[in-house]
Amino acid sequence: MNAIPEELKYTQTHEWVRVEGNEVIIGITHHAQELLGDMVYVELPETGSCFSIEEDCAVVESVKAASDIYAPLDGEIIAVNDNLADSPELINQSPYEEGWLIRMKITATEQLDNLLDANTYQDVIASEDSK
């Protein structure tokens, strides 16, 4: 079992969120990349574009399938991980660090309270595995 970083927050749909003041960095979890398999293409939003919570804001594609990434919070895209264009496999190799997807400036900080902590996210994975 791969460790779920304690300092991050999570969504039911397997995104992780690193909070840095009123900005967040978003990626997909180790569990998500393992389910999807080898990444081959990533479609990221344009800097400056705005998304609402749960809106699809990016697409990651593995050999197997395309998968939508949902904005975990309301906000504006202030940066995307350009390295993924040539090396989408970074998501597999380093999902919590080099494989990050987008950086957002968030507009509704109270939404942070609804994100899952590491323990709760662990339970989400466990309940999926037992299905």
Place this chain on the structure above:
Amino acid sequence: MGKRTALYDLHLQSKAKIIDFGGWDMPLHYGSQVNEHHQIRQHTGIFDVSHMTIIDLRGEQVSPFLRYLLANDIAKLKQSGKALYSCMLNHQGGIIDDLIVYYISPQWFRLVVNASTREKDLAWIQQQASPYTLTVTERPELAMLAIQGSQVRQHITSLFPNNTDTIIALGKFFAHIEGDYFIARTGYTGEEGFEVICSAEQAKSLWHTALQSDIKPCGLGARDTLRLEAGMNLYGSDMDENTLPWESALGWTVALQDQNRDFIGKTALLAAKEKGISQRLVGLVLLDKGVLRNHQKVFTSSGEGEITSGSFSPTLAYSIAFARIPAGNEQHCEVEIRNRRLRAKIISPPFVRNGAACIDITT
């Protein structure tokens, strides 16, 4: 729980990710589908394909029966062990399944058909065989392994110590048969390789031997991207009972040379040809960034079509597909992906054979 092959526990030992495939619990990959794909193109790998359906046909009238049952003509098979790829058609000329038929002796032929079509194939074959003197015997007790890869010939001695010289000399699309041990120089990857049909115990032993010889286990995921690169159709995706061989890039498998031979679907095929074939199955290479997927819409100057098999090509590092599009001679088209139209080039498969690209996208 689905059906399991004799090697199921060995797959778990190799950390297989198991998925349901047509009612079977089969390995999708053993860690990385892309690495397994490269393993075949650059080295050698082994697949468990025991889910495939093996059917033996024996009896005095096997030969005339198969000449009627199949669109390709088994009269082409003159030497024992020789294999032939064929479609099995319905009376409308649609494809019930694609298969390989092996000529073992004048009174014994072996068919290897798809797992997903097992029940309907067996029912159809039994129904069509009833006027003929022959027996139809499924061989579910036999296992089947595919050992494939650009370096596979280096492993012949260790894999087949008892008949090394015979296997080295085995011609392409030929099988060597010794009792229940059946070794064919065939495959579904576009690389050199063998497909071995044998008992469960023999299969386990061969699996162990292969892994000890640094041949890596490969799953159905890699098998799919390999066959797509190699320009080989997948039944149920690229063709089915509603598509003719000529609409499925399989016209070359329809044998019309012997005008006296009747076969199931022939009348319908000839009538369709007379009317004109309106669709073609082609290869696509995506020129823009993205990944082609099954059922995406394709736009050509002759009309709309659809992707039948789409994926990322690990060897070429861009996306490729098969698509069924209106007949015509366009060389470019557009594919709709998430409400955007992306540019693609129309090519004639294969994309990759024997480890090397066989298409040029610079023109």
